[in-house]
Amino acid sequence: MAAHAKPLATLRTAAGLPSGLLAMWWLLASEIVIFGGLLVGYIIHRNGHPEWALEAANTNTTAGAINTFVLLSSSLSAVLAHQAAQTGNGPRAARLLWLTILGAITFLVVKSFEWTHEIQHGFVLTKSGFWSFYYCAAGLHALHVIAGSIAMGFVAWDAAKGKELQRVEYAGIYWHFVDLVWIFLFPLLYIAK
Amino acid sequence: MSSTATAHHDHDHGHDGHGHHEEQNFFLKYFWSTDHKIIAQQYMWTGIAMALIGGFLAYAFRMQLAFPGKFIPGYGYMSSLEYNAAVTNHGTIMIFWFAMPVLIAAFGNLLIPLMIGCDDMVFPRINRLSYQVFLLSSIILIASFFVEGGAFNGAWTAYPPLSANGEYNMAGMGSTMWVVAVALEFVAFLLGGINFIVTTMSSRAPGMRMWDVPIVVWMIVVASILFMASVGPLIAGAVMLVFDQNFGTFFFNPQRGGDPVLWQHLFWFFGHPEVYVVLLPAMGMSGEIIATFSRKKLFAYKTLLYTVFATGIISFFVWAHHQFIAGIDPRMANVFTVTTLIISVPIAEMCFLYIATLYGGAIRLTVPMLWGLAFVAEFLLGGVTGIFLGASGADIYFHDTYFVVAHFHYTFIPIAIIGFFMGFTYWFPKMYGKMLDETIGKIHFWITILGFNMIFIPLFFTGMWGDHRRIYNYGHFPELVKNEIMQDLRIMATVGLLIMLSAQVLFVINLIKTAMSKQENPGPNPYKANTLEWAAPSPPGHGNFAEMPTVYRGPYEYSHPDREDDYWPQHLPPDDASSKKADGEKADEKADDKKH
Numbered sequence: 001m002a003a004h005a006k007p008l009a010t011l012r013t014a015a016g017l018p019s020g021l022l023a024m025w026w027l028l029a030s031e032i033v034i035f036g037g038l039l040v041g042y043i044i045h046r047n048g049h050p051e052w053a054l055e056a057a058n059t060n061t062t063a064g065a066i067n068t069f070v071l072l073s074s075s076l077s078a079v080l081a082h083q084a085a086q087t088g089n090g091p092r093a094a095r096l097l098w099l100t101i102l103g104a105i106t107f108l109v110v111k112s113f114e115w116t117h118e119i120q121h122g123f124v125l126t127k128s129g130f131w132s133f134y135y136c137a138a139g140l141h142a143l144h145v146i147a148g149s150i151a152m153g154f155v156a157w158d159a160a161k162g163k164e165l166q167r168v169e170y171a172g173i174y175w176h177f178v179d180l181v182w183i184f185l186f187p188l189l190y191i192a193k
Numbered sequence: 194m195s196s197t198a199t200a201h202h203d204h205d206h207g208h209d210g211h212g213h214h215e216e217q218n219f220f221l222k223y224f225w226s227t228d229h230k231i232i233a234q235q236y237m238w239t240g241i242a243m244a245l246i247g248g249f250l251a252y253a254f255r256m257q258l259a260f261p262g263k264f265i266p267g268y269g270y271m272s273s274l275e276y277n278a279a280v281t282n283h284g285t286i287m288i289f290w291f292a293m294p295v296l297i298a299a300f301g302n303l304l305i306p307l308m309i310g311c312d313d314m315v316f317p318r319i320n321r322l323s324y325q326v327f328l329l330s331s332i333i334l335i336a337s338f339f340v341e342g343g344a345f346n347g348a349w350t351a352y353p354p355l356s357a358n359g360e361y362n363m364a365g366m367g368s369t370m371w372v373v374a375v376a377l378e379f380v381a382f383l384l385g386g387i388n389f390i391v392t393t394m395s396s397r398a399p400g401m402r403m404w405d406v407p408i409v410v411w412m413i414v415v416a417s418i419l420f421m422a423s424v425g426p427l428i429a430g431a432v433m434l435v436f437d438q439n440f441g442t443f444f445f446n447p448q449r450g451g452d453p454v455l456w457q458h459l460f461w462f463f464g465h466p467e468v469y470v471v472l473l474p475a476m477g478m479s480g481e482i483i484a485t486f487s488r489k490k491l492f493a494y495k496t497l498l499y500t501v502f503a504t505g506i507i508s509f510f511v512w513a514h515h516q517f518i519a520g521i522d523p524r525m526a527n528v529f530t531v532t533t534l535i536i537s538v539p540i541a542e543m544c545f546l547y548i549a550t551l552y553g554g555a556i557r558l559t560v561p562m563l564w565g566l567a568f569v570a571e572f573l574l575g576g577v578t579g580i581f582l583g584a585s586g587a588d589i590y591f592h593d594t595y596f597v598v599a600h601f602h603y604t605f606i607p608i609a610i611i612g613f614f615m616g617f618t619y620w621f622p623k624m625y626g627k628m629l630d631e632t633i634g635k636i637h638f639w640i641t642i643l644g645f646n647m648i649f650i651p652l653f654f655t656g657m658w659g660d661h662r663r664i665y666n667y668g669h670f671p672e673l674v675k676n677e678i679m680q681d682l683r684i685m686a687t688v689g690l691l692i693m694l695s696a697q698v699l700f701v702i703n704l705i706k707t708a709m710s711k712q713e714n715p716g717p718n719p720y721k722a723n724t725l726e727w728a729a730p731s732p733p734g735h736g737n738f739a740e741m742p743t744v745y746r747g748p749y750e751y752s753h754p755d756r757e758d759d760y761w762p763q764h765l766p767p768d769d770a771s772s773k774k775a776d777g778e779k780a781d782e783k784a785d786d787k788k789h
Binding site: 007008009010012013014015017019022023026027029030031032033034035036037038040041044045048049125126128129132133136140 | 306311312313314315316317383387388390391392394395396397401421422423424425426427428429430432433436440441442443444449450451452455459462736741
């Protein structure tokens with residue numbers, strides 16, 4: 001099929017916001033309840049199992065802290081990319097998005113070393129309820145990091161050619177959400193011992 | 194759809210250089226389309242196919258209950274494991290693969306762009322993806338019947354530990370496929386739901402304010418929001434359940450520090466709003482139909498909307514009434530009893546507003562109107578019996594009896610079956626450009642309603658007398674067969690089901706007769722209705738409208754005193770008020786001009 005022109009529906013903005021932005025917020029709303037359900041389940045269990053603190057003592061807080069720093073820094077480059085996109089500087093926005101993706105990759109590399117280490121020491125998924133939640137919640141978050149990186153790759157690809165610059169902002173909003181989830185996960189899984 | 198499908202494309206998109214469509218082959222047109230109307234058809238017919246499977250399962254297990262251990266024509270002998278798989282998948286299919294795709298996805302896709310006056314969904318390709326994910330989920334569910342151990346048999350609520358352990362339910366593979374299928378189906382409706390919400394917010398026709406949006410569109414949007422806000426915890430729960438099933442975790446295993454009641458909370462936090470997710474679109478459709486065929490303004494439009502919002506909000510605070518006997522804190526049970534009784538207030542209000550709309554109207558008992566009225570009447574029975582179950586004291590006795598089964602079928606059959614026929618018969622001329630046969634339609638209606646009530650009224654009684662649900666053969670429970678009338682009532686319910694199922698042959702005959710008939714196109718507005726979809730040709734072509742409409746008034750200006758006609762379409766400019774000529778006919782002429 002030939003390339004489709006966008007339907008009129010896509011171009012209208014009766015709500016006063018671009019539709020893509022609106023959709024991103026609704027997407028995040030649905031994501032919040034997914035992580036919300038998981039974390040509420042975890043907190044309830046954690047309260048019922050004081051002995052999980054002994055398990056949590058085996059998590060690597062340093063690695064977690066490094067990852068927190070990496071992820072938060074990558075949000076800065078996402079904001080700068082948005083700023084560049086607003087001034088119409090597509091190539092700069094693309095470069096900054098690639099920098100954000102680099103942060104995501106660093107995050108995943110640190111995480112994979114951390115998990116390898118933990119699994120080698122016997123802290124596997126089935127060791128106890130704590131580790132089940134640990135891998136489940138952090139794994140779901142890591143999937144979001146991967147998905148976000150892929151999406152940002154596509155957005156950066158277009159932005160470099162000066163196309164669809166509004167999407168830089170949407171990608172940034174999604175990335176902040178991924179950060180925010182980690183801000184909850186880090187104290188709940190690493191710091192609370 | 195038909196030959197008019199491309200007639201108006203030039204007019205709408207001529208300026209952007211894509212003036213004509215190349216001839217699409219059958220596959221691209223019906224399986225790879227981004228047109229909201231085609232996607233609506235895909236959802237609708239997939240949903241109907243799934244309903245046939247769900248109906249067949251119902252036939253099989255009702256025959257087993259009426260005539261335990263006997264040969265079931267068309268099925269064979271039913272084992273207890275197959276019985277459990279049949280009831281489990283009957284429930285799953287009817288809710289997730291029939292009610293959801295038909296009421297929300299099919300009618301949402303069909304109606305939202307047409308009723309708010311735009312040419313498509315705001316994200317057409319995401320819309321296509323939504324259906325494809327849904328189709329994949331349907332295939333996985335059907336495939337689960339053919340794996341080792343058979344389909345999942347742990348009831349549609351999938352309570353652990355039964356659902357979490359293949360050793361308990363003897364269907365390890367089938368259980369995982371069931372959870373995966375349900376999770377994929379949720380993803381499909383999240384994609385679709387975001388599209389519905391954003392389309393309604395962003396893409397309304399010029400002049401359409403918040404209070405000019407037809408009630409059914411509002412209700413589908415509110416339903417989509419409810420779905421989106423409630424399904425997340427269950428998606429997380431589904432991941433945890435799959436881990437429990439396959440990787441040996443113990444989120445829900447009490448032996449190792451897990452908590453099976455956590456699943457119940459996650460499930461019902463979604464499961465109860467889900468009732469309203471499927472209820473609201475059906476409620477909205479009946480509102481449209483009742484206003485059109487009463488020739489009266491929908492009574493108290495804004496109040497109706499507020500009741501919808503109230504229902505949506507309260508629906509998040511009632512879930513634990515499903516768990517009164519699960520060992521939850523009695524103080525919590527009290528709170529949930531109160532919220533459950535409160536939520537019946539806005540729902541009752543909706544029914545009263547529809548009755549008030551009927552009062553003094555020029556009622557026309559067309560087939561869609563009969564379905565619309567039956568929806569309100571039958572749903573009331575479901576709602577009223579819900580009061581007994583929502584009260585924790587009474588529920589301890591009624592819990593998991595056939596009283597519950599009869600209660601929720603009195604809500605879900607009006608929603609899903611009656612709701613489907615109501616919407617399908619009302620918008621049939623819009624979808625296909627032909628009118629269904631009214632006589633066959635009425636016979637079909639009455640036999641279906643008769644059969645439906647014949648199934649479930651007896652089950653209220655067997656339930657009150659102690660019939661527990663999910664029992665394979667009541668012969669094994671002497672206290673449930675010593676009263677001879679109990680088995681007679683079970684047989685009566687099965688006969689009712691046979692009547693209801695065979696009535697659907699009339700529906701098929703009606704479809705075939707209409708498809709074969711050489712009747713003329715009834716024109717864009719056969720019912721003289723006001724909402725924007727009736728300004729588009731029947732069936733609407735690509736881009737929907739010959740001329741994109743502008744909205745000048747609310748959707749229910751019937752029998753307006755300043756106007757000669759008893760209807761006043763939303764898109765008619767105010768200076769046309771005295772025009773005697775129906776606008777629909779004009780649009781029709783235009784459409785004809787285009788064609789020639």
